[in-house]
Amino acid sequence: MxxxxxxxxxxxxxxxxxxxxxxxxxxxxxxxxxxxxxxxxxxxxxxENKDALIVDLFHEIDDKIGAVIMQDYQQAKPLRERFHHIFTTLARYFVNHPLHFRYIEQFHNSPYGVEFKRDILQRKTGDCHIYRDLLEEGVVQQVIKDLPMPILFALAFGPLKVVVRDHILGFVALNDELIDKLMAACWDGIRR
Amino acid sequence: MxxxxxxxxxxxxxxxxxxxxxxxxxxxxxxxxxxxxxxxxxxxxxxENKDALIVDLFHEIDDKIGAVIMQDYQQAKPLRERFHHIFTTLARYFVNHPLHFRYIEQFHNSPYGVEFKRDILQRKTGDCHIYRDLLEEGVVQQVIKDLPMPILFALAFGPLKVVVRDHILGFVALNDELIDKLMAACWDGIRR
Amino acid sequence: MxxxxxxxxxxxxxxxxxxxxxxxxxxxxxxxxxxxxxxxxxxxxxxENKDALIVDLFHEIDDKIGAVIMQDYQQAKPLRERFHHIFTTLARYFVNHPLHFRYIEQFHNSPYGVEFKRDILQRKTGDCHIYRDLLEEGVVQQVIKDLPMPILFALAFGPLKVVVRDHILGFVALNDELIDKLMAACWDGIRR
Amino acid sequence: MxxxxxxxxxxxxxxxxxxxxxxxxxxxxxxxxxxxxxxxxxxxxxxENKDALIVDLFHEIDDKIGAVIMQDYQQAKPLRERFHHIFTTLARYFVNHPLHFRYIEQFHNSPYGVEFKRDILQRKTGDCHIYRDLLEEGVVQQVIKDLPMPILFALAFGPLKVVVRDHILGFVALNDELIDKLMAACWDGIRR
DNA sequence: AATGAATGAGCATTCATTCAT
DNA sequence: CATGAATGAATGCTCATTCAT
Missing domain, CATH: 1.10.10.60 (Homeodomain-like)
Incomplete structure (x- = not known):
């Protein structure tokens, strides 16, 4: 058993x-x-087959990350603090689980990944909704720039993806201080 | 011939x-x-073999993009204008050449890509030097945040990559106006 | 138990x-x-293994068919009546037990089947002896053509096999009347 | 080449x-x-794949047999002589090409074969039309019993199949004389 | 130089059989 | 006795690469 x-x-x-x-x-x-x-x-x-293994493994990781972010996430806190929480939690998770990060990247850059993203768009499912909710709230409160969601998303988290990649490949050495600075810069990118 | x-x-x-x-x-x-x-x-x-074909094709595309950016690039112009030029030229190039963008993505997300990036780091070769020069100049002039180069790079161009991807997959419709706004936001991210 | x-x-x-x-x-x-x-x-x-299962199942079916034929078989009746009994009993059995017929066909058309037939020839075993006795008696009585046993056998029952197959696949609809006509024609084939 | x-x-x-x-x-x-x-x-x-190989090989053989039968087939000859020609040509072909016979048997006793037979029935295609034409003509001329085509077919050629099988497995030794006798008996089976 | 038929190592997947529980 | 998870050899098929023409 x-x-x-x-x-x-x-x-x-x-x-x-x-x-x-x-x-x-x-x-x-x-x-x-x-x-x-x-x-x-x-x-x-x-x-069932290799495809199922790959997709299941992705969801396993995706769920784990979602859980880690939700843990300690306090809806009552100010917007910027919540962004800080999500951003740094995500960054630290990837730094501590480089294999998970690499796997997700491989997955998204494959037929599976595109399929998956298409699903998310159509069914409005997936865990991205926290990110989206946060950004949408910021737009409504006029704290965050009024831009299409995919663009805000790219500004908020696109740099993180690139930096983590560089970190894993040894091109930068991410630490808490640097993560904070990166987060601050991304916030500058999306805030009004 | x-x-x-x-x-x-x-x-x-x-x-x-x-x-x-x-x-x-x-x-x-x-x-x-x-x-x-x-x-x-x-x-x-x-x-010589499939690998060589793939790598050569990447360099072909990479060189073409470098050329397009250098064309009309005016070293004498103010920093922000030069950033504007590079950013929008890049964005429009990818929008007009989606296959090139997709190819570069595939390439970077493969053993070849990692190898390539490692080479760049070691030999200090590659076309990134224009981007890097620009950013380094900005740091020296105290116009741009004092952060490690990979991080500035990620802030400046990371979002572009994500947005172009979404554009090609049909999740956003990029146009000149949106590109300008995206550029402005990225500038907010890197500027002091 | x-x-x-x-x-x-x-x-x-x-x-x-x-x-x-x-x-x-x-x-x-x-x-x-x-x-x-x-x-x-x-x-x-x-x-013991899959082969044994397959062979045992064949014998199970084969025995059952033999029993059905022997039941109500009256050695005292005239030759033609006994042929009629065997033929129509067999035909009706297959029509009523299409899975048995299909199984026997699959079996005979496989390495097992050939092996089995070889055994029959050598050991003079098997249930065919009723058919054979009948035909041999007919030859002696000069009611049936004087041909080698396998040929008489083929003439007497070969068409039945083909017709039952067609019936199961839906190419003919066998009924008692048609079975009788078929039997009569087969009798024409073997009788002097 | x-x-x-x-x-x-x-x-x-x-x-x-x-x-x-x-x-x-x-x-x-x-x-x-x-x-x-x-x-x-x-x-x-x-x-293209194993299936295609199997099906192609069957058609190759089937066509060859059709050609052999058509060669020397004389439509003008009396019915019984034409039946004699087809029957003995077929018999001799199988005796001389036992592998072809075995292959056809394997083929018909497989998913391919059932599919194939279904096709024949629906499209009225295939080479069986000679046999069928012959039998239908006989029925019209009241030389042959008035029975459904599949049954006449089984009576005319079913025994041949069984006997050839026995010959190949060594249970009978077919020769021209025996083939003639077998043919005569089959004719007895179908004629009025 | 160009061709494309031939190669054969490599891959995902199936399935009869075993054996620890 | 019964179970069913585990095994691993075997199979159909693909594809980068070679080489005779």
Whole structure:
């Protein structure tokens, strides 16, 4: 019984590592299985096929990040403080879970990712709604520039994505101080 | 002679279209050859292997963009005007050449891209030097925030990348007015 | 005990259905087990392996058909009446048990089937002896053509096999009248 | 150029042998390739996939048989002589090409075969029309019993199929004399 | 130079069978 | 006895690359 979850977890871990580090190309099922310490066929007891494994793993990570952000998120706090919370929590999460960040990037840059984004747009589903709610509230309060949502989103979080990438590749060394400065600059970008 | 360049050009065009639209997965050499109107083996007369083709094509595009930006770039103009020029030229280029944008994205999100960025860091080569020079000048003049270069870079151009992506996927409709507003916001992000 | 036989029976039923309808390809052990309402491993308590299951199931069916024919078979009746009995009993059985017919066909058209027929020839075993006795008696009595047994057999029952197949696939609609006519024609084929 | 046809021919030959002798199960693509003296991937230059190879090979054989029968077939001859021609030509062809016979049997006893027969019924296509025309003509002339076509067909050619099978498996030794007797008996079966 | 047929390693997936519980 | 998770060999198919013409 504990075995059950262990195996699934191990497969997730193996897939995460390989895909994050080598891309989808560098992660054949046999290699995932080997690294997970299971037989190749075993993966198919837990996931219908490779696509399902990839999508499930993404949602796993996505949910985890959503949970981390929601934890300690206080709706009552002022807008800027809430932005600070989300931004720094996200930044620290990625710094502490570089594989998760790399995986998400790989995922979004693949047929799966585009499909997924299209779904979000249509069904208005997904976890982005916190970000969106925050930004929309700011627009209404005339604290944040009146621009289309995708543009505000890009201004608020686009730089973070690039910087985390550079951090992971060793081009910058992110720390709490730098994250704060980055956050402040992004706030300058979106505030009126 | 013209034949020579035509073939190479056709191979480039075919590879660009297929990779930009379908990703590396959807662009087997045989398909590239077919779309280019040449035999599969012919590609290997012009490029050592698939990797070389991909890298060369990236540099081709990268150089073209660099040229477009340098054209009409006036070193004598004030900092903000130069930033405006670079930003809007880049934005319009991507809007007008979505395949180039998609290709660059695919490239950066692949083993090739990481390798490439590592090279840039080591050899201090690449075309980024205009961007960097501009930003460094701004820092010295105390017009731009005193932050590490990768962070300034991310603030200045990170949002553009995200927005162009959304534009191509149909989530926003970029036009000159919106590009100007985006530019202004990015400037707010980096300026003191 | 009744449990024991139930399980075995269920496995037989599941295998029969799947193999008759989908062929050997469409009947993995796991699927047979699922349809039988037992675990995959359980099958191996009742049958050594898949081959044994297939062969045993064939004999089960074959025996049942033999029994149905022997029931009401009256050795004392005239030759033609006995032929009539066998022929129509067989035809009706197949019409009423299309899965049995399909299974037998699948079986005979497989490595198992050839092996089986070879056994029959060598060991002179099997249930065919009634058919053979009948035909041989007819030859002796000079009622039936003096031809090698396999040829008489083919003339007597070959058409039935083809017609039942067509009936099951929906190409003809067999009924008692048509079965009688078919039988009569086959009798014409073998009688002097 | 001759190479091209050789390869295709070799693949056909290898597939024919393996499938006829071992069934579809015993004929993996790799084994077909090896026996054909080509690489595994080469098969896919000539056939889209395994299914296409199987279906194409069937049509190849089917066409060949149709051609052999049509050659020397004289529409002007009396019914019974034409039946004699078709029957014995068919019989001799199968005796001389046992692999073709086995292949056709395997094919008809597979999803492909059922699909194929369904096509024939619907489109009234295929080469069976000669047989059918002959039988229908006989019915009109009141030389042949007035029975549904599938039944006449089964009476006329069903025994042949069974006997050829037995011949190939070594249970009878067909020769011209025996073929003639078999034909005569089948004629007895269908004639009034 | 150009061709494109041929190659064969590599991949995702299936499934009969085993064995610890 | 029964279970069903785990196994891993086997299969159909793809595709970057080579080389004889």
């Amino acid at each position: 504990s075995n059950c979850c262990d195996k699934r977890e191990e497969i997730f871990r193996a897939a995460l590592e390989l895909i994050a580090e080598q891309g989808f190309h560098g992660a054949p099922m046999a290699m995932i299985a080997e690294r997970a310490g299971v037989a190749a066929g075993t993966i198919y007891r837990y996931f | 013209s034949n020579c360049c035509d073939k190479r050009e056709e191979i480039f065009r075919a590879a660009l279209e297929l990779i930009a639209e379908q990703g590396f997965h959807g662009a087997p050499m045989a398909m590239i050859a077919e779309r280019a109107g040449v035999a599969a083996g012919t590609i290997y007369r012009y490029f | 009744s449990n024991c036989c139930d399980k075995r029976e269920e496995i037989f039923r599941a295998a029969l259905e799947l193999i008759a309808e989908q062929g050997f390809h469409g009947a993995p052990m796991a699927m047979i087990a699922e349809r039988a309402g037992v675990a995959a491993g359980t099958i191996y308590r009742y049958f | 001759s190479n091209c046809c050789d390869k295709r021919e070799e693949i056909f030959r290898a597939a024919l042998e393996l499938i006829a002798e071992q069934g579809f199960h015993g004929a993996p693509m790799a084994m077909i390739a090896e026996r054909a003296g080509v690489a595994a991937g080469t098969i896919y230059r000539y056939f």
